[in-house]
Amino acid sequence: METDLVTPLQKAQILIEALPYIRRLSGKTVVIKYGGNAMVSEELKTNVMEDVTLLKFIGINPILVHGGGPDINAMLGRLGVHSEFRDGLRVTTPEVMEVAQMVLVGRTNKEIVARLNQLGAQAVGLSGIDGRLIECVRMTRGTDGQPLDIGNVGEITHINTSMLETLAAGAYVPVIAPIGIGPDGESYNINADTVASEIATAMKAEKLITLTDVEGVKKTTPEGESVVIASMTESEAHKLIDSGVIAGGMIPKVLGCLDTVNRGVGRAHIIDGRISHSLLLEIFTNKGIGTMIMKERRPYYQGEKI
Numbered sequence: 001m002e003t004d005l006v007t008p009l010q011k012a013q014i015l016i017e018a019l020p021y022i023r024r025l026s027g028k029t030v031v032i033k034y035g036g037n038a039m040v041s042e043e044l045k046t047n048v049m050e051d052v053t054l055l056k057f058i059g060i061n062p063i064l065v066h067g068g069g070p071d072i073n074a075m076l077g078r079l080g081v082h083s084e085f086r087d088g089l090r091v092t093t094p095e096v097m098e099v100a101q102m103v104l105v106g107r108t109n110k111e112i113v114a115r116l117n118q119l120g121a122q123a124v125g126l127s128g129i130d131g132r133l134i135e136c137v138r139m140t141r142g143t144d145g146q147p148l149d150i151g152n153v154g155e156i157t158h159i160n161t162s163m164l165e166t167l168a169a170g171a172y173v174p175v176i177a178p179i180g181i182g183p184d185g186e187s188y189n190i191n192a193d194t195v196a197s198e199i200a201t202a203m204k205a206e207k208l209i210t211l212t213d214v215e216g217v218k219k220t221t222p223e224g225e226s227v228v229i230a231s232m233t234e235s236e237a238h239k240l241i242d243s244g245v246i247a248g249g250m251i252p253k254v255l256g257c258l259d260t261v262n263r264g265v266g267r268a269h270i271i272d273g274r275i276s277h278s279l280l281l282e283i284f285t286n287k288g289i290g291t292m293i294m295k296e297r298r299p300y301y302q303g304e305k306i
Contacts, residue, residue: 018284033196035067136180154188211273216291
């Protein structure tokens with residue numbers, strides 16, 4: 001008889017473990033950057049949409065910001081339009097901009113909205129053009145401060161939060177394509193990670209969660225095993241960068257998270273979008289599955305292991 005009860009009891013324990021997080025996050029905004037392999041697999045697409053729908057139904061206000069690089073690449077190839085990257089960003093000529101906007105706003109965004117609505121959520125598709133949600137100017141300098149001309153790539157100057165606040169606090173799930181609008185009404189392509197970060201900051205979100213193609217920030221144990229660092233503070237992150245534990249492409253990801261939490265977001269997460277239901281596992285379990293970054297350790301409840 002006890003054997004028959006193992007699975008139900010485990011499920012009940014998971015729900016109880018989630019309770020303090022549900023209570024803490026009820027009514028709060030969570031911004032999710034959706035991209036990478038999580039957008040390629042049909043099963044993972046469904047998992048993410050199920051997770052987002054569940055968040056909404058239990059009283060959390062998710063805002064989904066999506067990329068769409070593979071879809072843009074496929075369409076550019078089909079149309080025979082050349083595309084290249086410089087300083088990590090897509091060089092966006094008028095022809096590339098037209099394709100990017102068509103794919104991100106007209107296809108990718110609407111596919112996500114349709115999937116969410118099919119699951120029972122009331123999703124609303126937006127781009128930065130709608131209501132001048134994302135105002136920007138043409139990017140003219142790279143990360144090194146040197147002049148950079150990569151066409152219609154935008155640098156965000158302002159996020160108009162009033163529409164998002166109305167939608168997210170109500171019954172809706174905003175789904176945002178990373179296209180901004182300039183002073184002249186011209187469209188600009190913007191890095192989706194940057195859009196998610198700026199929206200999380202402007203909305204004073206409790207969490208920014210980035211779905212990536214890596215497990216999180218990792219370190220090597222004395223036994224030689226590579227393990228994910230479950231959580232870190234700002235000071236710990238800088239020490240890990242200085243010591244070389246955090247290196248390569250993970251450095252800008254971590255620094256981006258630190259910038260976000262320094263501007264008021266409660267916690268930033270880097271999680272593996274290749275894992276089924278990764279959002280729920282990270283948000284509602286004490287151990288999580290990725291790396292959580294905080295300005296300083298502030299437990300959600302007494303006894304939380306962070």
